[in-house]
Amino acid sequence: MNYQAYQAYVDLMSPMRFFAEAARTPLADPAFAGCQAMRKLSASVEVFLASKVTHSRPDFQIRSVMAGEGPSASEVAVQEDAAHIAPFATLLHFKKEGITGQPRVLIVAPMSGHFATLLRETIRTMLRDHDVYITDWHNARDVPLSAGRFGLDEYTAYVMDFLRILGPGAHLVAICQPCVPALAAAAIMAEDRDPAQPRSLTLMAGPIDCRINPTKVNELATSKPLGWFEKNLISSVPWRHKGASRRVYPGFLQLSAFMSMNLERHMNAFKGLYHDLVAGELEKAHHTRAFYEEYFAVLDMDAEFYLETIQHVFQEYALAQGKLQWRGRTVRPAALRRTALLTVEGENDDICALGQTMAAHDLCSSIPPFLKSHHMQAGVGHYGVFSGRRWNQQIYPIVREMIYSAP
Incomplete structure (x- = not known):
């Protein structure tokens, strides 16, 4: 996947994430706690936001x-x-x-x-x-x-x-x-x-x-010649970033490779996150979101x-x-x-x-x-x-x- 194409996809999704962030607080209003439909809508928004890939280092959180x-x-x-x-x-x-x-x-x-x-x-x-x-x-x-x-x-x-x-x-x-x-x-x-x-x-x-x-x-590393990795996995950083034109193995590609190894497990985790939010199991949901906040913070x-x-x-x-x-x-x-x-x-x-x-x-x-x-x-x-x-x-x-x- 070309880095420029990925950046275009991120830009395209930005308005949706903006509106999801804006809807997050009102949907979490306790007044909607008894409404099953609103809880499901709120859970859907939270799952969508939890799937965001970032390129910024999270905090170590060691105080x-x-x-x-x-x-x-x-x-x-x-x-x-x-x-x-x-x-x-x-x-x-x-x-x-x-x-x-x-x-x-x-x-x-x-x-x-x-x-x-x-x-x-x-x-x-x-x-x-x-x-x-x-x-x-x-x-x-x-x-x-x-x-x-x-x-x-x-x-x-x-x-x-x-x-x-x-x-x-x-x-x-x-x-x-x-x-x-x-x-x-x-x-x-x-x-x-x-x-x-x-x-x-x-x-x-x-x-x-x-x-x-x-x-x-x-086995993956030895199954293909070095040139295959360079041709298929290496991209140049888009101009908007400080490292523009630097050749990198993008973090989002690395993340895709990691997830493909256990795709069913990750899909089940997000299904579980949705059901936990709907059921009000907020502590379980918090642990899942915290894990993926770290997991989806990628480094090129x-x-x-x-x-x-x-x-x-x-x-x-x-x-x-x-x-x-x-x-x-x-x-x-x-x-x-x-x-x-x-x-x-x-x-x-x-x-x-x-x-x-x-x-x-x-x-x-x-x-x-x-x-x-x-x-x-x-x-x-x-x-x-x-x-x-x-x-x-x-x-x-x-x-x-x-x-x-x-x-």
Whole structure:
């Protein structure tokens, strides 16, 4: 789908959404609560508005957090601080009022169609015991051409630059797709004896070696030549945006691909939203709307980064085969010697299957066994590795223990 055609569709729908927004308040008037027809009309308007795709980053909504454990635990205020702003990302610091001395952790968020706010729950949990920073990736359609290219090399460089800003002794946590550039960044810094190389490296549900137990996502990436992805998925940003003419993999196309994998589930969710609103089940409806507000906030990905990731990670398995290059240098995970390594996988992950992340242990052959650990979480899929009850109760304590015990 051409980006210009999509933009024309959005413009065409704008008046309808304007009128729906205008009708929302009067339709919700308690005076209509006893009228079944009005409740149905109001529910229809809400479902229509909930289906809106946006290109703006949602709010992290983290205003405070419980710090500490047991009787000494207390609620502390959290303030977002831009520790560093670069063209393609902001190093965002979640500062806790009055709390110092906790391990500094850089969370590398995936750049795969959604904003870093997708990790809101991950951040909130980590904030209990850590000083948390995150790579808050910018929407590529808002980055002017003058900022230059952004490929896999640049992504890896951003991770290294942000670690240097945090300073020596920081910990690195990568979730999903960024596991490859995060491991590459740590390996290069170790080879260069960079004092800011991470003290620990946690890789969660990431495609270190996609040859292992390939999923439908992996099979799609290998089923077509690289040129097919460039021809069919890459578009130029329309002139009205700051990144006009930048070549991107549009977020709305990525969203379409995600939804097509579980289309029936999404259709049932919207049917359920409608019935919950009609029945007055407002709490259930709120959870559904909150999920899709986040899910439908999409981020355009720079074409170079997307195509290089498809080629080097999913088609050539470059890191796993010792062939990944960073600015002309071969990436050597064996250069890591004193960085503690933890890998985490989900039993039912249909995006990054069992074994793909654990493969990092063989690549990091110089890390002593006592600094390596692996956890396979039973009963969770991809998102359950970093969000939900099992993340909070079973996975996070392992991540915390590894960070606090890292030498």
